[in-house]
Amino acid sequence: MTRRVKNILFIMCDQLRADHLSCFGHPRLQTPNLDALAARGVIFDRAYVQSPVCGPSRMSYYTGRYVHSHGASWNFVPLKAGEMTIGDHLRPLGVRSVLVGKTHMRADLAGMSRLGIDPASTIGVRIAECGFDPYERDDGIHPYSGHDPDPSYNEYLRSHGFGGDNPWESWANSTVDDSGQIRSGWFLKYSNRAARVPDEHSETPYITRRAMDFIAEAGDQPWCLHLSYIKPHWPYVVPEPYASMYTPDDALPVVRSEAERQDPHPVYGAMMKHRVSETFSRDGVREAVMPGYMGLIKQIDDQLGKLFGFLEERGLMETTMIVFTSDHGDYLGDHWMGEKDLFHEPIIRAPLIVYDPDPRADTTRGTRCDALVEAIDLAPTFLDACGGVPVPHIMDGRSLRPLLFGRRPPDWREHVVCEYDYAFQDSRIALGTPSRSAWLRMISDGRWKYVLAEGYRPMLFDLASDPNEFIDLGAAPEHEAVRQRLHEALFRWARQPRQRVTIPDGAIETMEIQPRISEGGILIGYWDEEDLAEARKRFKPRFASTNPLVKPTLDRLTRHEGVPHDH
Numbered sequence: 001m002t003r004r005v006k007n008i009l010f011i012m013c014d015q016l017r018a019d020h021l022s023c024f025g026h027p028r029l030q031t032p033n034l035d036a037l038a039a040r041g042v043i044f045d046r047a048y049v050q051s052p053v054c055g056p057s058r059m060s061y062y063t064g065r066y067v068h069s070h071g072a073s074w075n076f077v078p079l080k081a082g083e084m085t086i087g088d089h090l091r092p093l094g095v096r097s098v099l100v101g102k103t104h105m106r107a108d109l110a111g112m113s114r115l116g117i118d119p120a121s122t123i124g125v126r127i128a129e130c131g132f133d134p135y136e137r138d139d140g141i142h143p144y145s146g147h148d149p150d151p152s153y154n155e156y157l158r159s160h161g162f163g164g165d166n167p168w169e170s171w172a173n174s175t176v177d178d179s180g181q182i183r184s185g186w187f188l189k190y191s192n193r194a195a196r197v198p199d200e201h202s203e204t205p206y207i208t209r210r211a212m213d214f215i216a217e218a219g220d221q222p223w224c225l226h227l228s229y230i231k232p233h234w235p236y237v238v239p240e241p242y243a244s245m246y247t248p249d250d251a252l253p254v255v256r257s258e259a260e261r262q263d264p265h266p267v268y269g270a271m272m273k274h275r276v277s278e279t280f281s282r283d284g285v286r287e288a289v290m291p292g293y294m295g296l297i298k299q300i301d302d303q304l305g306k307l308f309g310f311l312e313e314r315g316l317m318e319t320t321m322i323v324f325t326s327d328h329g330d331y332l333g334d335h336w337m338g339e340k341d342l343f344h345e346p347i348i349r350a351p352l353i354v355y356d357p358d359p360r361a362d363t364t365r366g367t368r369c370d371a372l373v374e375a376i377d378l379a380p381t382f383l384d385a386c387g388g389v390p391v392p393h394i395m396d397g398r399s400l401r402p403l404l405f406g407r408r409p410p411d412w413r414e415h416v417v418c419e420y421d422y423a424f425q426d427s428r429i430a431l432g433t434p435s436r437s438a439w440l441r442m443i444s445d446g447r448w449k450y451v452l453a454e455g456y457r458p459m460l461f462d463l464a465s466d467p468n469e470f471i472d473l474g475a476a477p478e479h480e481a482v483r484q485r486l487h488e489a490l491f492r493w494a495r496q497p498r499q500r501v502t503i504p505d506g507a508i509e510t511m512e513i514q515p516r517i518s519e520g521g522i523l524i525g526y527w528d529e530e531d532l533a534e535a536r537k538r539f540k541p542r543f544a545s546t547n548p549l550v551k552p553t554l555d556r557l558t559r560h561e562g563v564p565h566d567h
Contacts (some may be wrong), residue, residue, distance in 0.1 A: 002520055003380055004318070004319060005321045007223050007316065007322055008224045008225070010086075010225065010323050010378070011059070011229075012179060012227070013060075013117040013327075015054075015327070015328065015329065018350060019346065020252075021035075021301075021351055024043070024351055033303065034307070034353060037322060038261050038366070041353055041404075042404055043369070044373045045368050045370050046416075048351070049375045050374060050376060050418055051073075052341060052342065053075060053340060053420065054075055054327050055072060056073050056075075057076060057079075057082075057327045058234055059128070059130070061327070061378055061379070062085040062130045062379065063079075063379065064378060064380050065376060065395060065397075065421065066417060066498070068419060074423070075104060077106065078108035078110075078111070079106070081117065082111070086090050086224060086366065086382055087132050089379065089383050091501075093386045093388050095386050096218070096222065096224060097131070097224045098132055098133050099134045100211045100228070101227055101228030102139045103129065103132070103227040103228060105129065107168060109128075110226060111127075136152055136207075138207060138230065139230065142169065143166060150166075153168060153172075154168055162201065166417070171201075172202055173195065176196060182196070183234030184235075185234075188280075190237065190293055191292035192243070192288045192289075194237070194238070195237045195243070195245070196239075202239050203229075203230055204298070204383075208227075211224055211227045212307065214348075215311070215314070220323030224382060229300055231299070238295040238299055242298055242299045243295055245294070245295050246295055246447040247291060248287035248290055250290075250294060251291075251294065252559075255334040255468050256281075256333065259470060259471075260470060264472070265424070265472055266456050268459070270426075270428075271427045274337075274338070276323070276548075277337045289332060290332065290431045293330070293332065317357065318357050321355065322353075322354075322355040323352075325350050325353075326351055328340050329349070331346060331347065332551050336539075341425065341427075342420070342440075343440070343451055345467075348418050359407040361405055364404055364406050372445075373403075374417070377399070378400075380399045393503065397547060398413070414441050415445050415493070417490070420439070421439055422439075422463050427529050440454075448461070448482055449461045450490065460486075515538065515539060519539050520550060521554065523557070
C-alpha cells in the first residue's frame, strides 16, 4: 500500500492535564476542535510521560528513550551531544524536522566543544535544538528561560505598539488591578484577571500563526513540525474574552485529603512544603488560578481550530499525521501540591490524541484505546509513519501504528515507567539526601502504582480501590507481595541494555559472530589445520573467507604450510 503519511504535525502543550479536555471528560471546559480531532483519530486513555518535569519528559518524547537512557534528568541538565532525536531519525528519510515553540532543551555546549563542533553550525544548532531546525524557538518565561533573553515575540509585540524592555512580561503576562495598577502575572493572586495584551497578539495565537507560516512556506518536501505551546503553563493569565469565560465553579473539585498530611512518605511530605505547594494549599488560591488555567486551554483549542481549518484548505489533512499531547500535568492544589513533582495521575497521565490519515486506521477512528502507552512511543511511531526501519536498539518505545490499525500486539507492554531526579529541589536539601540518591522511579501495571524512593521506604497505590491515590500502602504488610512483584518488574526494566546503540539487535541476531571472526583470519581455538579446513566448509562464502586479503592466508593454513620465516 502506498504510504499515506507525508507530514507530521506534533503538537504539545506545557503543563496540560488530561482531565481538562472535554473529550477526556471535563464537564464544563469544552474543547470542540480537539474533540473533532479525536473523532478522526484515537484517544489513548492510558498514556504516560517518562518524567513529571518539562525537560526530562520532553527529552524522552524527542529521543524515544527513557530518562534512564538519555540522562537529561532535570530542566537544566543538557541532553548530551550524540543522543539521536526525531530529526536525526527522519532527516535521512527526506523529512524536514522543524520546531515552532518550546523544547526546554539545554544545549550540551561542553560536549560540542570537546568534539570540535561549532554551536553556530548547522549540526551545532541541531544538537542544541533537540535535532530540530528552529523555525522559531520560544520557551517563554523571558528573559529567564536561559535560551533567548529577547526573542522574536518581544520584537513582534514592540512592532504592534506594546513596548518596553520585556513586553512578554509587561503585556502578555501582566494584568491591571481595580486601581489601575499593572500587576505581574507571576503572582497567583492576579491569575483571574485579563492579560493586558489583546487576544490576537498573545502567545498562543502568535505561535499558531508562526506554525502556519512555516507550513505555507514548506513546499512539497515532507515535514515534521513540532508545534509546542508554552501554555497553559504559568503565568496563568489569559486575555479577554477567555479571562471571563470561567469561574471557580466551573473547575473540577480539588482532590486532596487531610489524611495525606498525616505521617506522609518523607519525600512526599518534604514536597508538600515547597513554596508552590504551600501556596496552592491556601484557601482561595486555586479559585484564583483555575479561571485563567481553563481560559488558556480554551484559547489553545480555538487556535487549533484555525490551524486545522488552514490544513483543510490546503488539502493537507489527508496526508498529515496529527498528534496532540502534553509534557505533563499540573497539581493545581490537588494532593496539597503545586507544580509537578510526583507521580499522581493528574501529573503523569498525558492527554494523547493521534490522527493517522492512513486508510488502515479507518477501523479505529473515533475510538478509545486502553493500552498502556508511553511518551517514548511517539518517536518510533513517527519513524514508522515515514517509512523508516525500526531501531529498537536506540529507541525504548514502540510504534503505536498497530494500535491505530486495530491490532494490539500480543506482547504489548504490561507496565509504564516514570522517573524523577529531585536533586535540584528544596525537598532534597530539607531531607539531607545526597544528590546522587535523590531519585524516584515509578512503575505501574495500570492498577497498582509502585514508587521506589532511594534511601526510603517505597510508596504503593491501588488505583482500583483508591483512584484518587489518597492511601499510601507502601508500608502495609498485607501488600508485600504486590510490592515485591512490582519491585522485581522495575529491576527487570532497569537491567535492560540501553546503551548499545551503535549496532542493531538484528545485525547481532542474524550474524554468526564467531565464524565471522575466523573468516577474518583471527583463528581462536582451532587444534590444527584439519580443524580449520573442516570449519571452512561451513563458512558463508559471501563473508570474509572470499576476501582477497584473507582468503590466501586461510588457503595456505589449511594446506599444512607453515608460517613463513622472516629472512
